[in-house]
Amino acid sequence: MHNALLIAELSLREAIRKRLVSVLIVLSLLFLGFYLYGIYRLELNLNERAVDAGLDGRSATGLSNVPVMYAAMFGMYLVYFLGALMSVLSTVGAVSGDIENGVMQSVIARPISRAQLVLGRWMGFTVVNVVYVALLGLALLAGVYAITGYLPPSPAPALGLILLAVTLLTALTVLGSTLFTTLANGIGVFVLYGAGFTGGILNAIGTFADSPTLATLGRAANIVMPTNALWLGSSYLLQPPVLLEISKAARGANPFFGSDPIPVALVLWAAALAALAVSAAMWRFSRRDL
Template sequence: MRNALLIAELSLREAFRKRLVSVLVVLSVLFIGFFLYGILRLEQTLDQRAVDAGLEGRSATGAGNIPVISSALFGMYLVYFLGSLMAVLSTVGSVSADIENGVMQSVIARPISRAQVVLGRFLGFGAVNVVYVALLGTALLAGVYFITGYVPPAPGQALALVLLAVAMLTALTLLGSTLFTTLANGIGVFVLYGVGFTGGILSAIGSLADTPTLVTLGRVANALMPSNALWLGASYHLQPEFMLQVSTVTRGANPFVSSTPIPLGLVAWAAALTVLAVAAAMWRFSRRDL
């Protein structure tokens, strides 16, 4: 484990050396600033409309605050999407790129096993990705609260599901990096990500059109790649009760949100898939001919 932590530390230093962290900080500040400025202007507009209508104020979780609630929900979807993108792009060449440029031969020549190299890569890049998404999501929700006073019903549970999705994508990308070239790995993981997204759309269409076959196909796709299912589970915890009721009446017509909580079995499967992907990557790289 000590060697794995050493590789994780080297991976973190690599992220700083390649200015990955500095670029993330700058772009994240710009994103949060841009988004919260829009929330501020929206809040001012809604307050003025309330005054013009002769109202004393608006309920933070009432129907009159739907624009703010929807904006916060969409902002968290952007956090999930950016985190997914970050997980793939930061890890896509974690093993394969070092093999292609000859760096890996010098690393494994030292008293360290290949499995420890893979585990260290996951711990290092996984830490960067998870911490990044956690800070970004917390900053967004905190900013919305300070401007509007609105807090989602269960932000902690929602953020935890998003972080699990990011960790899972990091693990799957790491596994692909031990199996394929960097380019092929990137394409393959994005295709898998698309499978999960397609599963959400199929389920929404199947529910709206009362077509059990599409619903079943959507569930199969979500089981194969539960990243989108984790986001839908997170969206459930970000909606107040009246929005959940509206979504139930419309029979899940919006494929980006869910009116039902994610099954615990699917959460357990996503966590197990993360562990299995890392274990498979360690096993595969230990037996790979360089």
Template sequence: MRNALLIAELSLREAVRKRLVVVLLLLTAAFVGFYLYGVFRLEGTLDQRAIDAGLEGRSASGAANLPVMYATLFGMYLVFFLGSLMAVLSSVGAVSADIESGVMQSVLARPVRRAELVAGRWLGFTLVNVVYVALVSAALLTGIYLISGFVPPAPLPAVGLVLLAITLITALTVLGSTLFTTLANGIGVFVLYGAGFAGGILGAIGSLSDSPTLVTLGRVANTLMPTNALWLGATYHLQPEVLLQVGEATRGANPLFSTVPIASGMVAWAAAYAALAVLLAMWRFSRRDL
């Protein structure tokens, strides 16, 4: 465990040395500022409409504030997508890149077990990705609150589910890094991510059209890659009652948002899936012929 933590620390230092953290902070600050400026202009427009209608003000959780609520949901979806993209790109070569460059031979010459190396790599990249998504989520939700006064009903469980999805993606990417080349690993993880997204679309279409086959296909895809199911579960905690009622009236036609909470079994499966991916990566690399 000590060596694994040392490798994790070295991974963090590597990210800082390559200016990954600095570039992320600058670009993310620009993204959050750009998005919040849009919310600010939207808030001004809604206030003016309320004045024109002879209203003294708008309720932050009322139907008149639906545009801000949707802006919050789509903003968090962008955070989830950016976090997923970062999780793949940051760890796609966690092991394979060092093997391809020949660095791995010099690393393994030291008293570090292969399993410890994989665990340390996963811990380091997961810490970077999770902290990044948590900070961006906090900045976005806090900014929207300061501008409009709107606060999602349960932001902490929502962000927690998103962070679990990011942890799972990082674990699967590290696993792929022990099995495939860097390029093949990146393609494979993105295909899995797309399969999870397709599961959400199929499930939404199946619910709208009362098609048990599509609903079943959606569940299979979400089981194979639960990231989209975790996102849908997060959206349930981000929506106030008025927004849930709108979603129920449309019978879940929007594949990006859900009107029902995620099953506890799916959350447990996603956590177990991530742990199994890391353990399998440790086992596979320990027996891989370099």
């Protein structure tokens, strides 16, 4: 474990040396400034409408504040989407990149096992990705609250499900990095991510159209790649009762937001799948001929 932690530390230093952290900070600040300014203008517009209607104020969880609620929800979806991109792009060459540029031969000559190397790479990149997404999500929610006074319900467990999705994607990307070239790995993981999103769409269409076949296909896709299901579970926790009523009345017609809580078994499966992916990556790289 000491060697794995050492590799994790080196992975963090690598991210800083390649200016990954500084680029993320700059781009995240631009994203937050742009999005929160839009919410600020939305809040001003809603206040003007309330004054024109002769209202003294707006309830933070009432129907008059639904646009702000949806804006906060879409903001968190963007955080989830950016986290998914970050997980894949930052980790896509975790092992294969070092093999392709010839660095790996000098690394494995050191007194460290290949399994420890893979574990350390996963730990280092997971820390970077999870911390980035957590800070971005907290900053967005804090900005929305400071501007509008609205805070979605259960933000902590909702953010936890997003972070689990990020952890899973990082683990799958590390596994792919031990099996394929960097380019093939990136394409493969994005296809898996798209399969999870497609499963959410099929499930929504199947529920809305009363098609058991489509709903079953959607649930199967969510089991194979549960990242989208984790987001839907997160979105359910972020919705106040007024939005849940709208979602249930639409019978799941909106594939971006969940109208039902995520099953605990699916959360446990996502965590187990991440652990299995890391274990498989350690086993595969230990037996790979370089």
